[in-house]
Amino acid sequence: MTKKLFIPGPVDVAPEVFTAMTQPMIGHRMKEYAELHRRVTTNLKRVMQTGQRVFLSTSSAFGAMEGAVRNLVKGRCANFCNGAFSDKWHEVTRRCGKEADAVKVPWGQPITAELVAETLATGNYDSVTMIHNETSTGVLSPLPEIATVLKNYPDVVFIVDTVSSMSAMPIAVDELGIDCCIFGVQKAFALPPGLAVFSASEKAIERARTVEHRGYYFDFLEFVANDDKDNTPSTPCISLIYGLDCQLQRFFSEGLEARWARHRSMAEHTRNWVQERGFELFAPEGARSVTLTSVENSRGVDLAAIKNRLGEQGYAFDDGYGTIKGKTFRIAHMGDMQQAQLDEFLAVLDGEL
Numbered sequence: 277m278t279k280k281l282f283i284p285g286p287v288d289v290a291p292e293v294f295t296a297m298t299q300p301m302i303g304h305r306m307k308e309y310a311e312l313h314r315r316v317t318t319n320l321k322r323v324m325q326t327g328q329r330v331f332l333s334t335s336s337a338f339g340a341m342e343g344a345v346r347n348l349v350k351g352r353c354a355n356f357c358n359g360a361f362s363d364k365w366h367e368v369t370r371r372c373g374k375e376a377d378a379v380k381v382p383w384g385q386p387i388t389a390e391l392v393a394e395t396l397a398t399g400n401y402d403s404v405t406m407i408h409n410e411t412s413t414g415v416l417s418p419l420p421e422i423a424t425v426l427k428n429y430p431d432v433v434f435i436v437d438t439v440s441s442m443s444a445m446p447i448a449v450d451e452l453g454i455d456c457c458i459f460g461v462q463k464a465f466a467l468p469p470g471l472a473v474f475s476a477s478e479k480a481i482e483r484a485r486t487v488e489h490r491g492y493y494f495d496f497l498e499f500v501a502n503d504d505k506d507n508t509p510s511t512p513c514i515s516l517i518y519g520l521d522c523q524l525q526r527f528f529s530e531g532l533e534a535r536w537a538r539h540r541s542m543a544e545h546t547r548n549w550v551q552e553r554g555f556e557l558f559a560p561e562g563a564r565s566v567t568l569t570s571v572e573n574s575r576g577v578d579l580a581a582i583k584n585r586l587g588e589q590g591y592a593f594d595d596g597y598g599t600i601k602g603k604t605f606r607i608a609h610m611g612d613m614q615q616a617q618l619d620e621f622l623a624v625l626d627g628e629l
């Protein structure tokens with residue numbers, strides 16, 4: 277049975293986007309591809325509020341996240357960790373042979389500017405990774421405050437995962453001073469999985485020039501050389517890029533500010549719904565995601581049973597991630613989801629509760 281997706285990615289994809297993906301194939305070294313590539317990267321820069329180079333990576337987000345640490349960590353990296361994906365990024369950094377420390381806060385808590393300031397004051401680090409919106413816990417860390425701290429450290433490369441936040445809220449990459457901003461397209465962008473996007477500042481590119489063993493597939497300098505020709509180092513997922521081209525037009529038709537407001541409003545609605553049902557919100561006030569709501573299972577309901585029953589009715593429900601599975605559940609309201617769809621899901625969930 278096809279299920280409506282209320283999980284935090286992948287999410288439902290609009291029929292127009294699927295149709296755009298069925299356009300006839302072109303060669304990636306043909307001028308038609310260069311035109312498509314330029315249009316898409318130009319429009320992505322508008323969404324990301326950046327004049328930096330923006331690259332298309334035929335991989336899921338973790339491909340570009342691995343590429344970022346491989347290219348940008350020269351000395352020692354501080355991996356800020358507050359959930360499953362940030363913990364994994366630390367593991368990936370170490371597996372790439374880099375020196376790195378996991379700077380951890382408990383799952384459910386945000387990374388704070390104070391913690392970043394304290395960590396960088398040690399003088400031990402030339403690079404930082406953090407996840408803006410930890411999808412495993414529904415926690416949004418205060419990126420603007422953290423970015424202000426980073427501005428005191430011009431030699432530190434600032435690498436940020438915006439996998440489940442980019443396009444759902446304003447993220448001004450240049451103003452924030454993010455050197456490498458990464459996201460996959462199957463969450464807030466509401467495309468099928470298989471494509472990641474990342475930006476690189478001049479500082480990041482200069483750093484990559486001095487780092488050895490960057491490999492090939494995610495070598496930032498290969499991306500730069502190909503970007504000069506509106507192209508990619510390897511054959512890209514052209515069908516997905518057609519879909520992204522269409523989706524970016526849909527973003528602009530809705531209006532970016534309207535898109536941000538829609539997510540804010542659905543998040544507020546969901547938080548109220550949760551509290552009215554006698555559950556606690558997992559993330560503290562001020563650090564709650566706008567694309568998913570993570571709920572503490574304070575009523576001790578049988579989440580696995582609810583997931584099964586919702587599945588039988590055609591709804592995909594998430595009963596928590598990793599070590600907090602069963603103790604929390606997540607309601608996603610990301611991508612192109614509209615209030616009416618969320619209402620439909622919450623009504624069904626109400627029935628099961």
Ligand SMILES: Cc1ncc(COP(=O)(O)O)c(C=O)c1O
Nearest residue numbers: 336337338361409411439440460
């Ligand atoms: C915040 C965040 N970062 C990274 C990832 C990993 O993305 P992928 O599985 O597409 O590599 C996810 C996936 O859920 C995520 O939510």
